[in-house]
Amino acid sequence: MKVGVIRFPGSNCDRDVYHALKLAGGEPEYVWWKENDLLHMDAVVIPGGFSYGDYLRAGAIAAITPVIEGIKxxxxxxxxxxxxxxxxxxxSEVGLVPGVFTVNENPKFNCQWTQLKVKTNxxxxxxxxxxxxxIKMPVAHAEGRYYNPDLDLLQDQDQIVLKFQGENPNGSLxxxxxxxxxSGLVCAxxxxxxxxxxxxxxxxDGLNFFKGMINY
Incomplete structure (x- = not known):
């Protein structure tokens, strides 16, 4: 399975994602932000980092690059x-998933291991x-607090994927x-x-995210 790993100026988890995809049995390929034809890919992962230095707000500049049209x-x-x-x-910025990820309740960068509950499979x-x-996975962000005024709709349509179990480190809704x-095919x-x-x-635990995608 050929999986595109999107790269922006400021991406810093692209090589980690590439390595994890290889471990999971995939065929990862780096894709630069200028490319807009991704139809030869079977799937895409947009990794973490600080695209364009999070200037304006996280994801705002990346959202208007050519590769977004390819992803759509x-x-x-x-x-x-x-x-x-x-x-x-x-x-979230380009509207492919509902709601927003905004500044943490305690407005500083937070990096820690968290326990999570898988709400839909x-x-x-x-x-x-x-x-x-x-499951257990780490977080590392300053703008990760999730908010959505249509919580009931989100629940009714089974669109909640993960919740913090126990401590809520960023104050997410x-x-x-x-x-x-x-559809469940686009996940943030x-x-x-x-x-x-x-x-x-x-x-x-996180390896199953990539194995699941590859075996899909």
Whole structure:
């Protein structure tokens, strides 16, 4: 499975995602922000980092680059798209997932391991988990607090992917830290599965995100 790993100026998790995709059995390929034809890809991952230095707000400048049109065409072809951390902010910014990821309740950069509950396994990325399964992955962000005024709709349409279990480190609405579009094929998560892809890192739970996508 050929998976595009999108690169922006300021991306810093692209190589980690590439490595995790290789571990999961995929064929990752770096894609620069100038490219707008991604239809030869089977899926895309937008990794974390600080695209364009988070100037204006996280994801705002990346959202108007040519590669976004390529990603939208891929979504129209019903191919999986995963946004991690800054990638989640970008997907929110361009309207491919509902709600926003905004400044943390305690407005500073937060980096820590978190316990998470998988709220749906209908996405390609969570299909390897059981519903309500507890997993462990780290977060690392300053603008990760999720908000959506249409919480009831989000719940009714089974679009909540991950919730913090126990501590809510950024003040997200209802502890939500991962959402998907109505199809489940576009998924935005603030925790970093690539940083939890090998047991030596502290958890290998995140590897299932990439295995699930590849086996989809």
């Amino acid at each position: 065409k891929l979504v129209a072809e019903e191919k999986p798209v995963l946004g991690i951390c800054n990638g989640a902010q970008i997907l 209908r996405t390609p990325f969570t299909r390897s988990f059981k519903k309500d399964q507890l 209802e502890g939500i830290t991962g959402v998907c579009d109505e 998560v603030m925790p970093h599965p690539e940083r939890a892809s090998e047991s030596i890192l502290g958890s290998s």
